[in-house]
Amino acid sequence: MTGEHERTYAAHLGGLRSEPWDEGTSAVLDTVEQHVQACPQCGVEIRTDHRFVAWCAACDWNVNPGQPEPPTGRLEVLRHRLARQHGETLLAEVTTDGTLRPRRDAVGVLALALALAVHGTTAALLVGGLLLVVLGWGSALPLLGALSLLVAWSLRPRFARLPEDEPVLRRADAPELFALVDEIAGTMGTTGVHAVSITAEYNASVSTYGLRRRRLLSIGLGLWETLTAEQRIALLGHELGHYANGDTRHGLIIGNALRSLDTWRYLLSPVEHPTLVEAALNALYLLPRSAVTGVLMTLDHLSLRATQRGEYLADTFAARCGSTEAAVGMMDRLLVADSAAATLLRESNSRQTRRAGAPTGSEAWSGLWERLAAHMDSIPESEHERQRRCSALRGHSVDSTHPPTHLRRARLLTAAALPAAVTMDTARSTALRAELKETRDEVARRVMDGR
Ligand SMILES: [Zn+2]
Numbered sequence: 001m002t003g004e005h006e007r008t009y010a011a012h013l014g015g016l017r018s019e020p021w022d023e024g025t026s027a028v029l030d031t032v033e034q035h036v037q038a039c040p041q042c043g044v045e046i047r048t049d050h051r052f053v054a055w056c057a058a059c060d061w062n063v064n065p066g067q068p069e070p071p072t073g074r075l076e077v078l079r080h081r082l083a084r085q086h087g088e089t090l091l092a093e094v095t096t097d098g099t100l101r102p103r104r105d106a107v108g109v110l111a112l113a114l115a116l117a118v119h120g121t122t123a124a125l126l127v128g129g130l131l132l133v134v135l136g137w138g139s140a141l142p143l144l145g146a147l148s149l150l151v152a153w154s155l156r157p158r159f160a161r162l163p164e165d166e167p168v169l170r171r172a173d174a175p176e177l178f179a180l181v182d183e184i185a186g187t188m189g190t191t192g193v194h195a196v197s198i199t200a201e202y203n204a205s206v207s208t209y210g211l212r213r214r215r216l217l218s219i220g221l222g223l224w225e226t227l228t229a230e231q232r233i234a235l236l237g238h239e240l241g242h243y244a245n246g247d248t249r250h251g252l253i254i255g256n257a258l259r260s261l262d263t264w265r266y267l268l269s270p271v272e273h274p275t276l277v278e279a280a281l282n283a284l285y286l287l288p289r290s291a292v293t294g295v296l297m298t299l300d301h302l303s304l305r306a307t308q309r310g311e312y313l314a315d316t317f318a319a320r321c322g323s324t325e326a327a328v329g330m331m332d333r334l335l336v337a338d339s340a341a342a343t344l345l346r347e348s349n350s351r352q353t354r355r356a357g358a359p360t361g362s363e364a365w366s367g368l369w370e371r372l373a374a375h376m377d378s379i380p381e382s383e384h385e386r387q388r389r390c391s392a393l394r395g396h397s398v399d400s401t402h403p404p405t406h407l408r409r410a411r412l413l414t415a416a417a418l419p420a421a422v423t424m425d426t427a428r429s430t431a432l433r434a435e436l437k438e439t440r441d442e443v444a445r446r447v448m449d450g451r
């Protein structure tokens with residue numbers, strides 16, 4: 001039941017991208033061949049790298065073959081219109097004001113207040129339950145108190161743990177990486193992280209773990225390995241920017257409030273096939289259940305807006321740390337994310353097929369990241385442009401934690417170009433690479449084994 005919000009909750013903690021992978025692009029082969037055809041719509045000559053979707057830049061023919069159906073139904077249309085309006089207002093606000101605005105706008109403060117009210121209810125149940133047990137001793141009141149304590153316990157905030165199924169690096173394992181993270185964090189007035197987890201994802205994120213809210217940075221090698229040194233600094237700048245903004249703390253408070261509300265909904269859910277007494281209870285619960293659902297939807301909506309704003313601000317940190325050019329380059333990589341996913345899947349599949357046939361004994365995982373990076377480098381500009389237009393066509397989605405990538409990119413380009421605050425020379429790059437070697441190999445092996 002909490003699954004849906006756990007996903008939202010994880011996303012609230014500051015991933016880099018949230019757009020669903022577009023089925024339209026799947027790179028199948030790596031040999032580059034040009035395919036020439038006339039546009040069926042306007043007749044202009046189209047030259048396509050055959051690994052990608054054929055489309056027409058003149059009239060947008062086939063620009064988004066996997067385009068979802070436009071929304072139907074009054075509520076859906078309204079939700080889409082609201083999402084677009086909010087998206088446009090937000091973009092205007094973060095564009096006109098180039099400097100870093102205060103951490104929270106009215107929407108963010110409202111979301112926080114609502115979440116704190118939810119946690120306040122839990123605290124009231126806890127205190128009330130204790131008082132009933134202690135002061136009502138000798139009567140029937142402690143029973144009510146115990147029930148109240150039980151409900152409060154089920155509503156309590158939860159704190160994430162360190163991931164157990166992926167490599168986690170500590171400072172001693174990767175001093176160079178931690179020093180880089182420290183330096184980048186220092187430029188934005190925050191501190192580094194306690195642990196770094198390494199995944200195969202085409203993404204990166206920050207979160208906290210444990211009661212003491214220690215910091216965990218997660219680096220997806222799928223993305224990291226395809227970035228230049230400057231773009232990696234921009235990536236880390238974006239992620240650490242979420243700490244500087246207080247987005248992880250905000251996400252923890254709101255995520256836990258959403259979870260509490262979900263539990264309330266569960267506790268107040270109607271009994272199926274009720275007896276007469278249960279039917280009366282169902283009727284009694286109707287009003288509080290509707291109220292909880294209303295608060296849940298409002299909080300979800302407000303927090304999504306606050307999260308999108310946090311993404312724009314984190315992008316400013318990315319540009320400040322790694323330069324505007326590097327931050328824009330990173331956005332371009334995000335635009336063609338689906339191509340990286342397809343490449344990794346193809347690699348993994350080819351390995352499975354090979355294993356089913358004659359085992360070669362060759363280490364298929366070695367060179368995986370280099371092959372991925374080479375593929376990403378070979379993606380033609382026309383495919384980037386197509387993805388930018390797709391992003392524009394998709395527009396502001398109603399449930400995305402991130403603003404559309406093309407707008408994030410355009411916003412960085414309209415502001416004055418920033419130089420890099422942190423740089424990485426070849427020696428530093430080499431040292432970083434050396435200390436990550438073992439983990440890179442381990443994660444590559446996992447990809448190839450389909451783990
Ligand atoms: Zn982010």
Ligand SMILES: [Zn+2]
Pocket residue numbers: 039040041042043044056057058059060061
């Ligand atoms: Zn055309």
